[in-house]
Amino acid sequence: GESVGLHLPTLSVQEGDNSIINCAYSNSASDYFIWYKQESGKGPQFIIDIRSNMDKRQGQRVTVLLNKTVKHLSLQIAATQPGDSAVYFCAENGGSTLGRLYFGRGTQLTVWP
Amino acid sequence: KAGVTQTPRYLIKTRGQQVTLSCSPISGHRSVSWYQQTPGQGLQFLFEYFSETQRNKGNFPGRFSGRQFSNSRSEMNVSTLELGDSALYLCASSLGPAEGTDTQYFGPGTRLTVL
Numbered sequence: 001g002e003s004v005g006l007h008l009p010t011l012s013v014q015e016g017d018n019s020i021i022n023c024a025y026s027n028s029a030s031d032y033f034i035w036y037k038q039e040s041g042k043g044p045q046f047i048i049d050i051r052s053n054m055d056k057r058q059g060q061r062v063t064v065l066l067n068k069t070v071k072h073l074s075l076q077i078a079a080t081q082p083g084d085s086a087v088y089f090c091a092e093n094g095g096s097t098l099g100r101l102y103f104g105r106g107t108q109l110t111v112w113p
Numbered sequence: 114k115a116g117v118t119q120t121p122r123y124l125i126k127t128r129g130q131q132v133t134l135s136c137s138p139i140s141g142h143r144s145v146s147w148y149q150q151t152p153g154q155g156l157q158f159l160f161e162y163f164s165e166t167q168r169n170k171g172n173f174p175g176r177f178s179g180r181q182f183s184n185s186r187s188e189m190n191v192s193t194l195e196l197g198d199s200a201l202y203l204c205a206s207s208l209g210p211a212e213g214t215d216t217q218y219f220g221p222g223t224r225l226t227v228l
Contacts, residue, residue: 032214043117043203043219044156089156093214098169099146099161099207101217106155 012110019080021088021107023073029095030102035064035075036089038106044089047075077109085111114140117206117220125226131192134223138185138206145187146217147179150201159202162187163209191225199227 013019025033031052036044050057050064050073057064063076073090087108091101118137126132138145147159158171162181179189185206191198201224205217 034216036219041221043221046216046218049216091156096169097214099144099163099217100158100169100171101146102158103148103156 009105010108010110012112013080015080015082015111015113017080019075019077019084019109019111021075021077021090021109023075023090023104025071025073025090025092025102027092027094027102028068028071030092031095032093033064033066033073034091034101035062035073036091037084037086038089039086047088080109080111082111082113085109117204117218119202119204119220119223121223122221123224123226125228126194127228128194128196130194131190132194132225133188133190134202134204134225136187136189136204136206136220138187138204139218141208142206142218143185143209144207144215145181145185146205146207147187147189148203148205149173150203150222151199156203159189194227196227198225200225 034049035047037047038044048059048062048064050066055066061078065074087106089106090104094102120135144163146161148156150156160179161169165181176192181187201222203222205219207215207217
């Protein structure tokens, strides 16, 4: 079955530093990847997505990198702020268009002043 | 535009009971997916509906069922509740792809506790 995992379960960074959250996936058929942020007591919030025909996509303070050769995905957050503290999930579609995403276990990002 | 709404936000039930959860997607979205989130298993896919049809189903027992209405609102039902059904149930909506996968937007979830 599909497997989406994260290299580090927790990440602590100082305010203002850049953060990098990594994710590995195993299904080579996956062609859509997405990052979500989940704060305590809330549902996952969309951050950024990328399709397999791209290897980099930038948003506001965030960048997603996709390396299909090694099946690796990363989320970079620039100038990390206390409000960025949350659990971050990567997800992939497993090559399906039928509304199913496969999620990693999540990385807890803590930003300290 | 209003986001995905889920009701109720919290539920407490006892073993053997059944429960119905409701999800209203973002206006214009026709696809609704349901997920179960637990500390042990993470986020797991339950099923997906598009145009009132279940297109995809995860690996959950038949006690878990759902449906979608003509206005795209969706409900999921869990019968004969077990302690292990305690979880956060999340609903996500998307446009419903003409081609490819499109972005899923999540609601706040319904926290179900089974005693």
